[in-house]
Amino acid sequence: MPATYEPIATTTLGSAATAINFSSIPATYTDLRVIFRNGDSQPSNTHFRLNTDSGSNYSFTSLNGNGTSATSDRNTNSTTLEINTSNGSNAFLTLDFFNYAGSTFKTSLITLSNDSNGTGYVIRQVGLWRSTAAITSINFRCGGAGTLNFPIGTTATLYGILKA
Amino acid sequence: MAVTKIKTTSSFTNLTKYDSFLAGNAAYSPAAFESIASATGTGSSGTITFSSIPSTYTSLQIRYNAITTAGQFMRIQFNSDTGTNYARHSLRGNGTTASATGNITTAFIAIGDTANGTNTTYATVGVTDIQDYASTTRNKTVRDFGGMDNNGGGAVCLSSGVWLNTSAITSITFFIPTDNFTTSTTVSLYGIKGA
Numbered sequence: 001m002p003a004t005y006e007p008i009a010t011t012t013l014g015s016a017a018t019a020i021n022f023s024s025i026p027a028t029y030t031d032l033r034v035i036f037r038n039g040d041s042q043p044s045n046t047h048f049r050l051n052t053d054s055g056s057n058y059s060f061t062s063l064n065g066n067g068t069s070a071t072s073d074r075n076t077n078s079t080t081l082e083i084n085t086s087n088g089s090n091a092f093l094t095l096d097f098f099n100y101a102g103s104t105f106k107t108s109l110i111t112l113s114n115d116s117n118g119t120g121y122v123i124r125q126v127g128l129w130r131s132t133a134a135i136t137s138i139n140f141r142c143g144g145a146g147t148l149n150f151p152i153g154t155t156a157t158l159y160g161i162l163k164a
Numbered sequence: 165m166a167v168t169k170i171k172t173t174s175s176f177t178n179l180t181k182y183d184s185f186l187a188g189n190a191a192y193s194p195a196a197f198e199s200i201a202s203a204t205g206t207g208s209s210g211t212i213t214f215s216s217i218p219s220t221y222t223s224l225q226i227r228y229n230a231i232t233t234a235g236q237f238m239r240i241q242f243n244s245d246t247g248t249n250y251a252r253h254s255l256r257g258n259g260t261t262a263s264a265t266g267n268i269t270t271a272f273i274a275i276g277d278t279a280n281g282t283n284t285t286y287a288t289v290g291v292t293d294i295q296d297y298a299s300t301t302r303n304k305t306v307r308d309f310g311g312m313d314n315n316g317g318g319a320v321c322l323s324s325g326v327w328l329n330t331s332a333i334t335s336i337t338f339f340i341p342t343d344n345f346t347t348s349t350t351v352s353l354y355g356i357k358g359a
Contacts, residue, residue: 004195004197004198004199004354005195005196005197030202030227030350030352031227031229059313059314059315059316060313061257061258061259061311061313061318061319061320062257062259062320063255063256063257063262063320063321063322064257064262070255070257070262071257071262072256072257072258072259072260072261072262072319072320073257073259074259074260074316076315076316077315096227096289096291098227098228098229098287098289098350099229099287099348099350102229102348102350103348104231104287104348105285105286105287107229107286107287107288107289107311107312107313108289109289109290109291109309109310109311109320111309124257124309124311124320124322125311125320126289126310126311126312126313126318126319126320127313128286128313128314128315128318130315161227162199163199163202163227163350163352164199164200164201164202164352164353
C-alpha cells in the first residue's frame with residue numbers, strides 16, 4: 001500500500017506576518033489538506049487566494065453556529081475566499097481541496113472550530129474557485145486586503161492525499 | 165546496521181545468527197491512513213462499487229469529487245443491500261437558511277447535498293467516514309460532510325446515517341440512479357488503522 005497522507009510543507013510564524021504562502025505545490029496528489037491554527041488575537045478574518053488569482057472568481061456557501069442560532073451565508077464573485085475567524089483566538093481551520101490538479105473548477109470544504117469560553121463559532125463551508133487551472137500555490141492573508149498581520153504562533157501545514 | 169547483502173565467505177566466523185532479515189533494520193511502521201481503491205466516472209454509468217474491502221482497518225473514509233450528467237443526489241449502500249435498512253439526518257445550509265431534515269426506513273443513505281443533489285458543471289465534494297465498519301455486532305454509522313457551490317447557488321451539508329445491519333461492510337456502492345458520473349468524477353476509498 002502506498003503512503004497516502006503526506007506532509008508537504010509547514011509554517012509557524014515566529015513574528016507577525018501579513019501572509020502565509022505555500023507555493024510550488026506538486027501535482028502528484030489527488031487532494032490537498034491544510035490545517036491552519038490561528039494565533040491569538042488575530043485582527044481580522046482569514047482569507048486565501050489560489051495561484052495568486054486576484055480576480056472575482058471566488059464564492060462560498062456556509063453553515064454557521066454561534067452558540068445561539070444556526071445560520072447560512074453566501075458570498076459570490078469575491079476576490080478572496082473568506083473564512084469567518086473574527087473571534088480572533090482559539091480557532092483552527094481545516095481546508096480540503098479536491099482534485100486540485102484536475103481540469104475542472106476547484107471546490108473545497110472548509111471547517112472552522114472556534115471557542116473562547118463564551119464566544120465562538122462552528123462553521124462548515126463549501127468554497128469555489130472558478131478556475132480550471134491546477135492549484136500550485138495557496139496564499140493565506142489576514143483580512144481581504146492582506147495588509148493586517150497574522151499573529152505570532154499562527155501555524156499552517158499543507159498535506160497531500162494520494163489515491164490508489 | 166542494516167543487513168544489505170550476505171555472501172558465503174570464510175571470513176564470516178563467530179557471528180550472531182538471526183532468523184529474520186529484519187534484524188538490525190529499522191522497525192517497519194505501517195501508515196495509519198491507507199488508500200484501498202479509487203475509481204473515476206465513465207460518463208455512462210451512475211454506479212461506482214468498491215468490493216472485497218478488507219476488514220483490517222478501524223474505519224473507512226471516502227473522499228469524492230463528483231460531477232454528474234443529470235444532477236441527481238448521491239447515495240450509498242452497503243453489501244448490495246437494497247432493502248429499507250437505512251436512515252439519515254442532515255443539517256444543511258443553502259446560503260440563506262440553515263435547516264435540518266431526516267429520513268427513516270430508506271433504501272440508501274444520501275450524501276453530499278442531500279436536498280438539491282449534484283451539479284453538471286461544478287463538483288460536489290465531500291468526505292464520508294464509516295466507523296467500526298468491520299464489526300459483526302453493531303449497526304454501521306456514517307458521517308458525511310459535503311457540498312457544492314456554483315457562485316450563487318449550492319449548499320453545504322452535514323449528515324449522519326445508519327445501516328441497520330451488524331454484518332461487516334465488505335462492499336460499498338456509490339450511486340446516482342438514472343444519472344451518470346462524468347469522467348471528471350473521482351471517488352477514493354481509504355482505510356484508517358487503529359493503534
